[in-house]
Amino acid sequence: MESDVLRILTTVHSCEQGNIMKSTNENNSYIWAKFRYNIVSELLNNHFQRGELKNKILKISKNKWKHPVTGKEIVFGYSTIERWYYRAKAMIMNPDSSINCQLACKY
Numbered sequence: 001m002e003s004d005v006l007r008i009l010t011t012v013h014s015c016e017q018g019n020i021m022k023s024t025n026e027n028n029s030y031i032w033a034k035f036r037y038n039i040v041s042e043l044l045n046n047h048f049q050r051g052e053l054k055n056k057i058l059k060i061s062k063n064k065w066k067h068p069v070t071g072k073e074i075v076f077g078y079s080t081i082e083r084w085y086y087r088a089k090a091m092i093m094n095p096d097s098s099i100n101c102q103l104a105c106k107y
Contacts, residue, residue, distance in 0.1 A: 028069055035068040039076070040085045044092065057081050 043056060061078040 031068045035065075036084050037088075039065070039081060040088055043085050044088060053085075057085065 039060065043053065043060075046056075048056065057078055060081050061076060064073050064075055066072075067074045
């Protein structure tokens with residue numbers, strides 16, 4: 001499952017524009033994909049009761065992270081983590097779908 005998610009999140013990274021994760025370096029895309037996977041993997045590997053997912057994402061959004069390229073301290077908001085989670089979850093459920101890149105690029 002991890003390799004599928006990393007492939008998906010690498011695709012997501014290559015589609016994102018105009019933010020701190022934009023990079024022309026393929027190696028950085030993989031580094032970011034692995035970084036995002038490490039953040040959302042706990043969410044992907046659990047089933048939550050009503051309201052629990054929101055609380056878990058809120059808790060994660062309060063964490064400080066080490067930027068995977070620069071090493072500087074960085075934080076991610078609730079909506080960013082939520083977006084990463086739902087993108088990865090949707091793509092895991094249907095990994096061969098041609099809509100995956102469109103979905104990744106939409107947001």
